[in-house]
Amino acid sequence: MARPVQYNIYGQTDVKLVKEGPEGYMGEGFFGTSLDKVVGLARKNSIWPLPFATSCCGIEFMATMGSHYDLARFGSERVGFSPRQCDLLMVMGTIAKKMAPVVKQVYLQMAEPRWVLAMGACASSGGIFDTYSVLQGIDQIIPVDVYVPGCPPRPEAVIDGIIKIQDLIGKESLRRRNSEKYKQLMESYGIQ
Amino acid sequence: MLTNDTIKQQLIEKFGDQVQQFQEPYGMLTFEAPKDLNLKVLQFLYDDETLAFRFLTDLQAVHYPDNKGRELAVVYHLHNLTANVRIRFKVFTEIEKPDVYSATALFSGANWMERETYDFYGINFIGHPNLKRILNVDEMDYYPMRKEFPLEEQTRVDKDDDMFGR
Numbered sequence: 001m002a003r004p005v006q007y008n009i010y011g012q013t014d015v016k017l018v019k020e021g022p023e024g025y026m027g028e029g030f031f032g033t034s035l036d037k038v039v040g041l042a043r044k045n046s047i048w049p050l051p052f053a054t055s056c057c058g059i060e061f062m063a064t065m066g067s068h069y070d071l072a073r074f075g076s077e078r079v080g081f082s083p084r085q086c087d088l089l090m091v092m093g094t095i096a097k098k099m100a101p102v103v104k105q106v107y108l109q110m111a112e113p114r115w116v117l118a119m120g121a122c123a124s125s126g127g128i129f130d131t132y133s134v135l136q137g138i139d140q141i142i143p144v145d146v147y148v149p150g151c152p153p154r155p156e157a158v159i160d161g162i163i164k165i166q167d168l169i170g171k172e173s174l175r176r177r178n179s180e181k182y183k184q185l186m187e188s189y190g191i192q
Numbered sequence: 193m194l195t196n197d198t199i200k201q202q203l204i205e206k207f208g209d210q211v212q213q214f215q216e217p218y219g220m221l222t223f224e225a226p227k228d229l230n231l232k233v234l235q236f237l238y239d240d241e242t243l244a245f246r247f248l249t250d251l252q253a254v255h256y257p258d259n260k261g262r263e264l265a266v267v268y269h270l271h272n273l274t275a276n277v278r279i280r281f282k283v284f285t286e287i288e289k290p291d292v293y294s295a296t297a298l299f300s301g302a303n304w305m306e307r308e309t310y311d312f313y314g315i316n317f318i319g320h321p322n323l324k325r326i327l328n329v330d331e332m333d334y335y336p337m338r339k340e341f342p343l344e345e346q347t348r349v350d351k352d353d354d355m356f357g358r
Contacts, residue, residue, distance in 0.1 A: 097328075098327070126348070130348065131344060132336045132344075132345055133328060136348050
């Protein structure tokens with residue numbers, strides 16, 4: 001079975017820390033490419049995460065932000081605590097049913113484009129808390145882009161998840177958020 | 193010196209054979225009374241100068257599904273702070289009509305504890321000023337700690353019943 005965490009070994013994975021610039025036409029002193037790619041490049045390397053940490057996954061996230069693992073290397077230097085400024089909602093830890101409206105409210109307060117990362121077994125599926133009071137995965141209330149497995153995941157896994165998010169952001173079409181499919185997705189969660 | 197025996201004697205003097213089932217598990221005096229008497233017993237334990245059980249440590253319920261006619265127990269944990277003595281007092285009620293008088297007039301701290309007990313066991317505390325759910329979501333339509341309800345979340349379809357003991 002493939003390991004859930006990919007390592008950044010050049011040539012062995014499709015995830016690379018150091019990437020060449022986007023495809024384009026280059027000459028002396030200029031470089032031409034499509035707007036999509038430039039915007040994607042800018043967005044993906046300056047993600048502002050909003051940590052929504054409720055339990056032990058939050059502790060692992062703190063380690064990820066610390067000097068040893070240092071998420072800042074990936075352009076997520078600033079962890080914002082206002083949903084209105086942030087691009088990436090990181091839900092880390094058990095979300096009780098009573099907490100669900102709060103998570104949804106935070107998601108709604110974020111401006112488009114916004115992404116969601118569910119970190120750990122609890123946020124992804126309820127985890128070991130198969131019980132009447134716990135939400136069985138935050139994807140019951142908000143759309144999730146990347147799930148990070150683990151209980152709790154190691155900081156490497158969090159970084160892997162962030163790189164996956166970066167990959168999604170970099171490849172996202174500028175028109176995606178206006179598309180019919182995206183509207184349907186939002187409507188399926190009762191948003192707008 | 194306030195001993196379990198003196199507490200027991202005073203209770204029997206006051207309430208006769210209506211207080212019964214005296215036990216001392218781990219040295220803690222435990223007894224029960226009919227549910228209609230719960231406030232009278234609590235008031236007596238509170239007012240008496242020597243007993244002076246004036247702190248309600250905890251209040252909760254227990255569900256005994258096989259105990260016909262007295263399925264639900266409401267348990268009061270009382271503390272005499274000056275003598276540092278604790279006792280436990282139980283009343284039993286039938287599950288069809290789980291009405292018990294509220295102790296909020298005597299102990300302000302009973303307010304949230306009774307709401308919690310109502311939330312999880314559905315005990316209807318008569319006279320409670322604000323008897324509504326406190327910990328669970330308001331939309332919940334059952335009392336999750338009653339034993340007829342499964343503990344597991346029932347909306348899940350992706351878990352293998354064999355592996356999760358359903």
